[in-house]
Amino acid sequence: MILFLASRPVTAPPVRPAAPVRSTRRVRPVCPARRVRPPGFRFLAPYRRLFSVPGTRAFTAANLLARLPMGMLSVSAVLMIAATRGSYALAGAVTATGLAATALVGPLTARLIDRHGQACIAVPATVFAVLGSLSLLLCIRCHAPTWTLFASYAATATTPNTGGMSRARWAHLFRDDPAARHTANSFEQAADELCFMLGPVLATFLCTALFPEAGTLVAAACFLTGVLLFAAQRRTEPPIAARAPGHSGSRARSRTPLRLPGLPPLLLTFLATGAIFGSLEVVTVAYADDHGARSAAGAMLALQAAGSCAAGLLYGLLPPTTGPAHHLRRFRRCVGAMAALMLLPLLAARTGSLTALTCALLLAGMATAPTMVTGMGLIQSRTPAARLNEGMTLSVTALLAGIATGSAAGGYAVDYAVPAAAAALACVLALLTTRPPR
Known part of the structure; x- marks a missing residue:
């Protein structure tokens, strides 16, 4: 018996865990640390929410580049014609002709965009409008007859409504969120004001500091580049509404908004x-x-x-x-x-x-x-x-x-x-x- 007890390994007796000491102090659960934003930037949360959607930053930046020339083209044309032909009356008449042509052709271009998609129509329409601006520049440089100025600037009437295309994308992305659409429309209007505020200043600087045709060249290049980049963002482009005969949607399609x-x-x-x-x-x-x-x-x-x-x-x-x-x-x-x-x-x-x-x-x-x-x-x-x-x-x-x-x-x-x-x-x-x- 003694030999048997001596042959067993000596182990310490198991230690029972002590009962937890109850405390009257309430312990808060540990939460992961949150990044505290400064109070001055919290009001920008609706706009951060807009641009958190994938693709919105890309098409917005491209559209701003395409929209800036809208405030440059007319001013550049006036300064270019007045500097070379010496007549503000002629410059005003040419730009007024382009404005009237845009008022007539613009809704037709937008109707084609609704029917066939933004990328399919906006790119060729922009190319045609840019060719009209370049034609005006060449006619002035080559001292072409006066009627060619009116014809060239009238060709810019196919200029697509870049602001409207951007608003259409926001309306499609947030079709079930009225608050986000409201914020997006406010941003788009602020962008319009910004472009029409900076556009004439930039055009005046280019035409007076460099040469009279500089404003038109820069505006045409920015316009074409911006529309090409904007059209390349296909994942945010609104889908084309399907035509179903006898359906109310097809009747709405054929009915003019007027x-x-x-x-x-x-x-x-x-x-x-x-x-x-x-x-x-x-x-x-x-x-x-x-x-x-x-x-x-x-x-x-x-x-x-x-x-x-x-x-x-x-x-x-x-x-x-x-x-x-x-x-x-x-x-x-x-x-x-x-x-x-x-x-x-x-x-x-x-x-x-x-x-x-x-x-x-x-x-x-x-x-x-x-x-x-x-x-x-x-x-x-x-x-x-x-x-x-x-x-x-x-x-x-x-x-x-x-x-x-x-x-x-x-x-x-x-x-x-x-x-x-x-x-x-x-x-x-x-x-x-x-x-x-x-």
């Missing part, structure tokens, strides 16, 4: 809004020239566009509308605010102070982008998806026609009462003609 209920009154309001832009630009240049500060007119108009750009970005942070009636009510309020703020330049001009007028233009511009964003949202809500590009191009056509009319009226009267009257007309049209759709 016959859609509620759309013509909106286009009339856009026409009056375009008259504000056209007359405001001409009257500001004339007013600054009359006070011996013509070079300051560009900076004054740039501040007006900057106010609109900032207001557009801030407007995108507001919650979207909850229904058609609420959306229409907000549009009327925005148009009313634009009409009220457009009285500020009229009052400031009476003081004779350029500083006061510049501040008034900055404040007046803050109502522009919210009005355009809400109006474009109404256009999208009342236009079938199969005709979305055509519907938005019709709104741009109405704006262009209004700009031409406002420019003529502003040049004739040379008074800030013209844009104020146009804003009042837009407000009356929005209140009396627009109705919620049934």
